[in-house]
Amino acid sequence: MPDAYRKTMIRQIAQHAHSEIIGMQPEGNWVTRAPSLRRKAILLAKVQDEAGHGLYLYSAAETLGADREDLTARLISGAQKYSSIFNYPTLTFADVGVIGWLVDGAAICNQVPLCRSSYGPYARAMIRICKEESFHQRQGYELLMTMMRGTPAQREMVQDATNRWWWPSLMMFGPPDAESPNTAQSMRWRIKRHTNDELRQRFVDMTVPQAAALGVTLPDPLLRWNDERGNYDFGEVDWAEFKRVVAGNGPCNAQRIEHRRAAHEGGAWVREAAAVHAAKRAARKEAAA
Amino acid sequence: MSDATFRDGNVADATEPPRSSWPLYEVFLRSKRGLNHVHVGSLHAADAQMALHHARDLYTRRNEGVSIWVVKAADITASSPEEKDPFFAPSGDKVYRHPTFYEIPDSVPHI
Numbered sequence: 001m002p003d004a005y006r007k008t009m010i011r012q013i014a015q016h017a018h019s020e021i022i023g024m025q026p027e028g029n030w031v032t033r034a035p036s037l038r039r040k041a042i043l044l045a046k047v048q049d050e051a052g053h054g055l056y057l058y059s060a061a062e063t064l065g066a067d068r069e070d071l072t073a074r075l076i077s078g079a080q081k082y083s084s085i086f087n088y089p090t091l092t093f094a095d096v097g098v099i100g101w102l103v104d105g106a107a108i109c110n111q112v113p114l115c116r117s118s119y120g121p122y123a124r125a126m127i128r129i130c131k132e133e134s135f136h137q138r139q140g141y142e143l144l145m146t147m148m149r150g151t152p153a154q155r156e157m158v159q160d161a162t163n164r165w166w167w168p169s170l171m172m173f174g175p176p177d178a179e180s181p182n183t184a185q186s187m188r189w190r191i192k193r194h195t196n197d198e199l200r201q202r203f204v205d206m207t208v209p210q211a212a213a214l215g216v217t218l219p220d221p222l223l224r225w226n227d228e229r230g231n232y233d234f235g236e237v238d239w240a241e242f243k244r245v246v247a248g249n250g251p252c253n254a255q256r257i258e259h260r261r262a263a264h265e266g267g268a269w270v271r272e273a274a275a276v277h278a279a280k281r282a283a284r285k286e287a288a289a
Numbered sequence: 290m291s292d293a294t295f296r297d298g299n300v301a302d303a304t305e306p307p308r309s310s311w312p313l314y315e316v317f318l319r320s321k322r323g324l325n326h327v328h329v330g331s332l333h334a335a336d337a338q339m340a341l342h343h344a345r346d347l348y349t350r351r352n353e354g355v356s357i358w359v360v361k362a363a364d365i366t367a368s369s370p371e372e373k374d375p376f377f378a379p380s381g382d383k384v385y386r387h388p389t390f391y392e393i394p395d396s397v398p399h400i
Contacts, residue, residue: 045350048350049350052346052347052350055332055347056330056347059330059331059332060330062313062331063331068333069310124330125330132350132351271310271311271335274311274335274339275310275311275335277335278335278336278339281336282336
């Protein structure tokens with residue numbers, strides 16, 4: 001295995017794992033305030049899935065020689081990144097639905113081709129993840145359909161959440177192809193199967209009819225069907241905002257990392273106690289033998 | 290066992306003790322359909338009992354399994370991908386071990 005491939009793969013998998021772990025926070029924000037027991041149980045299951053996805057991926061990174069504690073340290077120090085989408089706040093319960101619909105929808109678009117990644121452990125983790133993501137997207141869309149059948153205020157909440165999450169969702173596919181210098185190498189290595197712009201277009205084409213069925217307007221005046229191309233045309237993403245958020249200056253960057261750091265450090269005594277307990281049990285077993 | 294073990298073997302590096310405080314366990318699941326235990330991934334735990342509980346939480350959230358094995362990654366001995374060709378060579382040239390090697394006329398039934 002070439003060193004550069006290993007390095008790139010570790011970086012890609014780690015970034016993906018970190019995204020799943022940080023991705024628990026925006027929705028975790030609503031677990032205690034979900035409007036019904038049904039929605040709370042669903043949301044809890046979804047957040048648990050995100051934790052699971054992070055762990056599948058850390059486990060895949062470890063097959064390349066990465067160390068789990070080191071990866072966590074790099075996330076907390078900011079040396080490794082996570083998806084910039086999780087640096088936006090979840091202001092209302094409609095955000096939970098829109099995250100399932102748009103954010104998980106975009107993630108599925110990105111992840112389905114990765115099930116054929118050239119690195120086996122990553123591809124196998126992606127297969128598991130994609131199966132579970134489908135629940136995430138459907139619960140989000142169903143939540144939004146329910147709200148759209150509700151009061152005018154609820155419909156307004158759905159539209160407002162859609163307005164706030166649409167453009168950040170398009171940013172999830174990364175910079176435009178012309179500014180993505182690593183794409184060619186990654187495609188040669190088969191760790192990326194489609195370019196950022198191809199996947200972004202696919203997501204837009206899939207989402208427009210879903211928005212229509214829901215009865216919300218996507219916040220892009222340039223969005224229209226192009227008969228010649230057989231795709232939807234859409235406006236330019238605000239790449240200056242994207243760069244700002246990736247650089248650490250999004251609305252929630254500091255809060256997300258601080259929360260992760262506090263959870264990790266607050267859990268240190270549990271990890272230590274469990275290790276001591278395990279050592280004692282092993283010693284007792286040995287003494288009895 | 291070399292660095293190569295985890296490359297193709299896809300079992301995490303078992304040569305040096307993990308730097309993490311909890312050791313790494315490989316997880317195997319048997320699904321309901323009567324298949325063998327299959328490797329599904331790995332996790333860290335303080336001991337085997339905790340590894341079993343973590344494996345249940347992590348790998349069977351949707352009834353994927355009826356039985357779990359956990360094995361310390363450090364206890365697994367794996368064949369080396371570097372020596373794959375010579376290692377498996379003994380079976381490479383024995384086509385007569387396969388039923389298709391033998392020509393039987395189509396007119397002979399049930400064989």
